[in-house]
Amino acid sequence: MSDPTPALADPAVDGAAPAAEPAPEAAVTEILARVQAPEGQGRAIRDAATGDVVGRAPEHTVDDLDAAIARAKAAQPAWDALGHEERSRLLLEAADRIDAAAEALARLLSREQGKPLNGPNARFEVGACSAWLRTAATTVLEPQVVVDDGEVHAELVYRAVGVVGAIGPWNWPMMIAVWQIAPALRMGNTVVVKPSEYTPLSVLALLDVLNQVLPADVLIGISGDREVGARLSSHPDIDKVMFTGSTATGRKIIESSAGNLARLTLELGGNDAGIVLPDADPQAIAEGLFWGAFINTGQTCAALKRLYVHDSIYEDVVSALGALAQQIPMGRGLDEQNVLGPLQNRQQFDIVSRLVEDAKARGGRVVAGGEPAPELGELFYRATIIADVEDGIALVDEEQFGPALPIIRYSDVDDAVASANRLDVGLGASVWSSDREQAREVAARIQAGTVWINSHGGVHPMIPFGGVKGSGYGLEFGVEGLKAVSVPQVING
Numbered sequence: 001m002s003d004p005t006p007a008l009a010d011p012a013v014d015g016a017a018p019a020a021e022p023a024p025e026a027a028v029t030e031i032l033a034r035v036q037a038p039e040g041q042g043r044a045i046r047d048a049a050t051g052d053v054v055g056r057a058p059e060h061t062v063d064d065l066d067a068a069i070a071r072a073k074a075a076q077p078a079w080d081a082l083g084h085e086e087r088s089r090l091l092l093e094a095a096d097r098i099d100a101a102a103e104a105l106a107r108l109l110s111r112e113q114g115k116p117l118n119g120p121n122a123r124f125e126v127g128a129c130s131a132w133l134r135t136a137a138t139t140v141l142e143p144q145v146v147v148d149d150g151e152v153h154a155e156l157v158y159r160a161v162g163v164v165g166a167i168g169p170w171n172w173p174m175m176i177a178v179w180q181i182a183p184a185l186r187m188g189n190t191v192v193v194k195p196s197e198y199t200p201l202s203v204l205a206l207l208d209v210l211n212q213v214l215p216a217d218v219l220i221g222i223s224g225d226r227e228v229g230a231r232l233s234s235h236p237d238i239d240k241v242m243f244t245g246s247t248a249t250g251r252k253i254i255e256s257s258a259g260n261l262a263r264l265t266l267e268l269g270g271n272d273a274g275i276v277l278p279d280a281d282p283q284a285i286a287e288g289l290f291w292g293a294f295i296n297t298g299q300t301c302a303a304l305k306r307l308y309v310h311d312s313i314y315e316d317v318v319s320a321l322g323a324l325a326q327q328i329p330m331g332r333g334l335d336e337q338n339v340l341g342p343l344q345n346r347q348q349f350d351i352v353s354r355l356v357e358d359a360k361a362r363g364g365r366v367v368a369g370g371e372p373a374p375e376l377g378e379l380f381y382r383a384t385i386i387a388d389v390e391d392g393i394a395l396v397d398e399e400q401f402g403p404a405l406p407i408i409r410y411s412d413v414d415d416a417v418a419s420a421n422r423l424d425v426g427l428g429a430s431v432w433s434s435d436r437e438q439a440r441e442v443a444a445r446i447q448a449g450t451v452w453i454n455s456h457g458g459v460h461p462m463i464p465f466g467g468v469k470g471s472g473y474g475l476e477f478g479v480e481g482l483k484a485v486s487v488p489q490v491i492n493g
């Protein structure tokens with residue numbers, strides 16, 4: 001990816017491959033040989049599209065984790081002492097290494113996670129990793145003079161926290177790992193990473209590439225289960241936890257932090273609403289709405305998960321989205337033409353199936369999809385648009401985290417705003433209108449960490465990102481993101 005600041009809502013959706021020739025599979029095999037468990041050991045990780053074994057994840061234990069934290073703690077003072085300039089240089093070199101290994105990383109990610117190589121998917125995700133790393137490496141968090149009145153001179157400076165524990169989900173495993181790792185390393189912390197048990201190999205491969213340039217023990221990956229995650233967040237030598245995952249796990253991490261007083265950044269689940277105002281042009285917004293909802297086959301934290309459309313243009317929006325859902329190619333990620341893939345795991349497939357069946361039973365109108373796609377593979381579910389549903393049904397009220405969008409009709413914008421705000425989550429939201437000022441007025445009334453206008457879900461390495469209510473707290477990205485992995489210190493005098 002040449003653009004250093006990719007926006008997730010601005011995908012190349014034409015299915016064209018950015019690389020003319022896929023890198024040889026040998027490069028994937030080489031990385032796997034370095035990161036996976038020795039022959040006969042570890043847990044088999046299966047290709048989400050085909051069920052074939054991709055590799056074997058090491059099964060690290062709580063004892064392995066304790067040893068890793070001890071090493072990261074011992075390495076931290078020297079890493080901090082290197083200073084910003086040298087750390088920045090190393091992180092930029094690490095970003096170059098990601099670019100050099102991009103095709104192999106994307107192919108491994110595509111198999112393990114299921115996402116296609118093309119569209120806003122695997123190659124896009126790997127490109128975002130180097131872009132975010134470069135931005136973190138070059139962003140400066142200046143000391144802030146808070147009082148300078150001739151008698152008192154006080155400055156707020158930002159120091160490393162110590163050892164950061166990074167715990168991630170399976171939907172954007174590499175990119176979210178970099179979101180956590182890059183600012184933490186930049187500020188002089190060392191990091192222990194615990195990837196999701198569904199997608200450990202992609203993250204271990206990424207760390208392997210980064211570790212080609214980083215000093216020993218500055219960045220350590222531990223491939224373990226929930227018990228290992230729980231130990232990481234409660235460990236006495238962990239000073240900060242960067243967590244991205246479900247709200248339920250976020251609550252457990254908050255409880256753990258009562259013990260070790262670890263600082264927390266919690267990026268949790270969402271159920272983002274979109275509100276289409278009566279003056280919007282259905283044809284002009286259809287593609288933006290579609291990708292807002294279906295990016296990464298709907299398995300995205302800040303995806304559009306329930307759409308409120310004004311009565312006057314309801315049918316036009318519904319049919320435009322239905323047409324797109326039927327024509328966007330879905331299938332195995334390594335096939336270059338696909339831009340939608342499978343659900344990553346059986347549990348998520350079952351959630352999507354249950355929610356769609358329930359919506360159908362309650363009178364929802366299936367405009368597209370509405371059923372699995374078994375001819376493509378066990379975990380494929382057709383891109384689904386369900387119209388004529390209301391607040392209160394499970395597909396609207398629960399996070400589907402998959403390719404199924406409910407569309408709700410409204411006639412009074414106050415009701416649509418009340419609907420957007422009625423759930424106990426608030427990660428993102430969007431307002432769609434031909435009148436930007438009017439859209440901004442509606443946006444100001446919505447309880448969400450980000451409200452987009454005429455797009456949904458775009459993130460940028462310099463624009464702070466975080467949730468409110470049950471979607472968590474703390475900000476990532478840009479200068480605010482650097483503050484989040486630092487401790488403020490006042491120098492007075």
Ligand code: NAD
Nearest residue numbers: 168169170195196226229230245246249267268269270301
């Ligand atoms: P999850 O909470 O089940 O798991 C996330 C991680 O937490 C995994 O690595 C898991 O092993 C670990 N974990 C489990 N129990 C733990 C414990 N007690 N202590 C510490 N760690 C523990 O989430 P998931 O199913 O992997 O991800 C899907 C969820 O993540 C969705 O709700 C989605 O909206 C959310 N998400 C949010 C964002 C965001 O930026 N806000 C981004 C991506 C995903």
